[in-house]
Amino acid sequence: MVTFVDRVTLHLRAGKGGNGCVSVRREKFKPLAGPDGGNGGHGGDVVLVADPQVTTLLSYHHSPHRAAGNGGFGMGDNRSGAAGEPIELPVPVGTVVKDAAGEVLVDLIEPGMRFVAAPGGQGGLGNAALANPKRKAPGFALLGTPGWEGDVYLELKTVADVALVGFPSAGKSSLIAAVSAARPKIADYPFTTLHPNLGVVQAGDVRFTVADVPGLIEGASDGKGLGLEFLRHVERCTALVHVLDCATLDPGRDPLSDLDVILAELAAYPVPEGQTPLLDRPQLVALNKVDVPEAKDLADLVRPDLEARGFRVFEISTVSREGLRQLTFALGDVVATHRAELADAPAAPRVVIRPKGAEREFTVRVEGGSYGTYYRILGDKPVRWVQQTDFQNEEAVGFLADRLDKLGVDDALFRAGATPGAAVVIGEGDGIVFDWEPSLSSAAEVMVAPRGTDPRFAPSNRRTSSQRREQYHERMDAKAEARAELEAERLAQQGRTDEDDR
């Protein structure tokens, strides 16, 4: 038996980003020829795709754990890691995706719509990419960040233009089989249909889809029979067709009271906000099984009453195919009119989804616990930067500190009242805990000088150019003097030797 699964919880894991690489290029006469560590590859995404070929969530019911591939590590010689293999999960058109808290994330209502349910992690930069004129040979690389991991909840809401509702065995499945190529199970016991069936109907040049939902009985809104559970599949339809059984032999049942029971049950069904209540949509009545003579008589009898209540009534037989053409053409008109209204309606204002925290990149929250106050920093960037840091590597930790300071984290901590040595946690939960040491931000503090002095105010000992000129002349004079002295000495000596020769 084919199982129809229309709700499932998926456990997804996107790929982890690959780590960047630290490497130094070596050449024969240049042993340290610069950094050449490549970047890590990005982790693969898990993507849900609305696929018209898929009709149930069955495959996810059997294997709800799905994971995308991890990014490859960067390597030396500027080789980047391979990107992780993404996975695409085909889901039926009309699948609503919710997060673990039940919040609607997306409604995959158009064929081909894609939704990245679990984004892959970022690959870490290698040391070649981290090099810049100031940091020529980085001795560190960034780690890849983990991919998104968690649960999403899928719920299938069939997308059909027309829904067939009615008591069990009224002939709903027989009708869908008579007007479309769908071949649902048909039998003369109640609750033959256990899941919605879809069929495509061509009426003139209008093509529309019809859904047959499991039968309703009195008290369905209290959970009797199959309950109202399957009316979820009716939520999106344009029009309803009440299929009324004119040939039932059950005592106490006739088309008029059947209709009242179904109307009461439909009225009890809460549609999601912003949608038209089921009973405010166009409704048609099909009096079925008129191939049976008694049924035909009964149909003729109740028809004026129903018309007086404002319904368009069709006498049909799925066996003799009587009245089917009129019914399908009338439905085609309703659907076409509705489609034209939708096309004419002014387009809904476009909703711009801004990335979260676009205006403020992080927040500081002061929290207290039995271990004293600590400061929690929340924001995508700081959290990601921590994930990218190899805490075994001092240079990498220094790089993290610089990044946090540049973002303004130190200033924000000051403003929040943190003092040096305070405990700072980055991220939710246990996160990473630091002892805060504010980075030095003013040049005066960096210069080494006794407390209370500032070398910038110390008198200069550089010579001015006039002083330099003076000194030059003094030195030249001294040289000339020394040379004259030497000359005199030489002459004096010569004189003495001349005397000796004599």
Ligand SMILES: Nc1nc2c(ncn2[C@@H]2O[C@H](COP(=O)(O)OP(=O)(O)OP(=O)(O)O)[C@@H](O)[C@H]2O)c(=O)[nH]1
């Ligand atoms: N004579 C006659 N019998 C019909 C007609 N349409 C359906 N039936 C019979 O009615 C019985 C129930 O038909 P289904 O189509 O299974 O009824 P259903 O409304 O889908 O019932 P559930 O799925 O149980 O809610 C079957 O035995 C059909 O053969 C009809 O036009 N004439």
Ligand SMILES: [Mg+2]
């Ligand atoms: Mg059925």
